[in-house]
Amino acid sequence: MTRLVRVELLRLRLRRAVLLLLVLAVVIPAVIFAARVWDTRTVDDADVLADNYYAVDDCLQHPRRYGLERDAPDLQVVCEEMVVRDYSLRQPLSLASERGGSGLGVVAVLVAILFLLGTTFVGHDWNSGSMSNQLLFEPRRGRIWAAKATAVGLVSFVVAAVVSLAYWLGLYAVMGLRDLAVADGALLDSLAYGVRGAAFATAAALGGLALTMLFRSTVATIGVLFVVSVAGGLFIGVLGVGERWQPPKNVSAIVKNGTEYWVTVPQSCYQRRQPQPVEEGSSCDDTRDLTLLQGSLYYGLPLLGAGAASVLSFRRRDV
Amino acid sequence: MRTDDEGQRVTDLVIETSGLRKEFTSRKGRRVAVQGLDLAVPAGGVHGFLGPNGSGKTTTIRMLLGLARATRGEMRLFGQPVPRSLPDVIGKVGAVVESPKFAPNFTGRQNLLLLARSIGIPDSRVAAAVETVGLTGRDQDRFKSYSLGMKQRLAIAATLLKEPRLLILDEPTNGLDPAGIREIRDTIRTLGESGVTVLLSSHILAEVQQVCTSATIIGNGRLLASGTVEQLLGEGTSYRVAVPDAAAATAVLTAADLSCVAAPDGGGLLVETDDPAAVTRALAGAGIWLTELTPLRPDLETFFLQLTAADNLGTSTERDAR
DSSP: OHHHHHHHHHHHHHOHHHHHHHHHHHHHHHHHHHHHHHHTOOOOHHHHHHHTHHHHHHHHHOGGGGTOOTTOTTHHHHHHHHHHHHHOOOOOOOHHHHHHTHHHHHHHHHHHHHHHHHHHHHHHHHHHTHHHHHHHHOOOHHHHHHHHHHHHHHHHHHHHHHHHHHHHHHHHHHHHHTTOOOOTTHHHHHHHHHHHHHHHHHHHHHHHHHHHHHHSOHHHHHHHHHHHHHHHHHHHHHHTOOGGGOHHHHHHHHHTTOEEEEOOOOGGGGOOSSOOOOOTTSTTOOEEEEOHHHHHHHHHHHHHHHHHHHHHHHHHSOO | OEEOTTSOEEOSEEEEEEEEEEEEEETTEEEEEEEEEEEEEESSSEEEEEOOTTSSHHHHHHHHTTSSOOSEEEEEETTEEETTTHHHHGGGEEEEOSSOOOOTTSBHHHHHHHHHHHTTOOTHHHHHHHHHTTOTTTTTSBGGGSOHHHHHHHHHHHHHTTOOSEEEEESTTTTOOHHHHHHHHHHHHHHHHTTOEEEEEOSOHHHHHHHOSEEEEEETTEEEEEEEHHHHHHTTOEEEEEOSOHHHHHHHHHHTTOEEEEOTTSSSEEEEOSOHHHHHHHHHHTTOOOSEEEEEOOOHHHHHHHHHHHHHHHOOOOEEOO
C-alpha cells in the first residue's frame, strides 16, 4: 500500500495541472494577505489628507454643517481631526475580525482549488484511459482507490495547513510590527481556525476525487456539482429553507468551531406589552447555536455517501 | 487434476474459460457479447485468438484481466480462478488491451516508471524494456508526441516490465509500419519460443498463420474452432474443379453429398472433401468430364471466412428486449 501511495504522490508531482493548482493555492491567499495588510495599514495625517481632501475642504468651506463656527480658532486643525475621526473607515488589523472576513475567503479559495485538484488528478486517469493500464499491474481496485485518496488527502492537507497557518502567522507578525495589541488566545484561536479550514479543504479535495471516480470524468463532476449548486440555491430560495441548512453557515460552523444562526420566532414574541428578557433556547429566542459537529455532519454525511458510492462503483463496474 | 505441495491446482493450460458469458445492458436492451465460451490455451507457444469484429475477443480478454466482470462462467489463469486470484497471478501476465493507454503529458519513461514502481519492479528494468522495443532515445519524449507505432511499442515495453509468462496482445501490430510489424512479429515469435505463452488477438489472418502455433476462432461470442494451426487447416481440405457446365456439376455434386460452391475468382467450383475420387466418380457418372481437379493448399483466411460465414448464417447475435 505504501508503495502505491508513493506512486500516486509521484503521479501527482508529474501532473502539470496539479502543480498549477498548488501554485494558485499559495498565490491567491498570498494576494488576499497582501490586500488585507494594505487595507489595514496604519493611518497617518498625510494619508488622511490625501484620502479625505474633499471632506476637509468641505469642512473649511462650510464649517456650520460640521457644527463649527466660521471664525473658530485653528479651524484647519479642528476640521482635520474631525475628518480623521469620522471619515477614515480604515480599521486596524485584528485577528478576531479577520476570522470573520478574509479568513473565510482563504478557506473558500483553498476549498475550490483543492476540489479541482482532486477531480483533475483522477479525471486525467480516466480521460487518458491509463486507469486500465494501472489495473493491469495492480488489480485490487480498492487499493488503487485508497492510494489515490491517500495521496490527494496528504498533499491537500499539507498544502492547505501550511498556507492557512502561514496566513495567520503572517497577520500576527504584521500586528506585532504595527505595535497592535493581540488578545489573549487570539493567535491560538486563529491557528486552530486555520487547521479546521485546512481539514475542510482536504475533505473537498477528497469529495472531488470520489465524485470523479464515480462519474469517471472531470467535466461530468464539475457539471454535476454546478447543477447541484444551482438547483440547491433555487431550492433554498424557493422553499425558504432556514439559515441552519444553508451551506455557507455550515462552513462557518466548521471553521469557526461553532456559530449562530437566526430563526423566525412567532409574531406573539413581538406583541408583548412589556418587554421581557428572552430565555435562551425558548420559542422566542431568535438565535441558535450551530456547532462544529452539526456543521461537520452537514458536509460529512454527503461526503461519506459519495465516497461509498465511488468505491463500490469502482470495484464493480467494468473499466 | 494435479495439485502442488500447497494444494494449488497445477495445469498445463495457461488460460481456461468454461461457459464464459458476458452481457451488456443498455436502454436498447441486453446484448450478449460472449456466450458460453470454452477457451483453452496451452502453455508455451503463440496462440492466435481470431474472430470478426464484435465477436467478443476483446471482451473475453478484458474479463480475463479483471477489467470487465463476467456475467457467468469460470476463468482460470495458470490454474488459478480469476478474478478472485488475479492479484496472485497478475505479476506473470503482461497485456496490451485495445489501443495503448498512457498519460499523454508524461514521457514514455515516466509512464513505465509509474507502472513498474506500483508493483516494486526496479527502475533498471524500465531501461531494458525500452531498449527491447527500440524506443531508446525517445523514451524521454512525451507520450502524446509518439506515433501510433511508438505507442504500440511502449505498450509492449510495459508488458515486458514484469518478465511475463503469459503475454496477451490485442492487435499489437496496429498502426505499425512494415518494418515495425516485422520486428513485433519477430519479438512475439522469439517470446513464444522462449517459453512465454503468447495469446495473440488479431484480425490479420496471415499474421496468425505466420506466427502462431495454435489458434482459437470465435464468432458471435462462441467457440467455432480450436487447435493447432495444422489441425485447423486440415479440417478444411478443398479442391478446385473445372467443368464445362458449372450449374449441372453443382447439382450432381450436391446430390452426391459433396459441399461445393462457385470459386470466388470465377474459376470453376470449390469442393470440400477428403476424398477427391468421389468428385470424379460423381461427375463421370453424370457424364460430366472435368478438365481440372487441383487440391488447394488451405490457408487460415479461407478457413476463417468459411467458419464465420457459416456461423453468421446459422445464428445471429442474441439480443433480448429488457
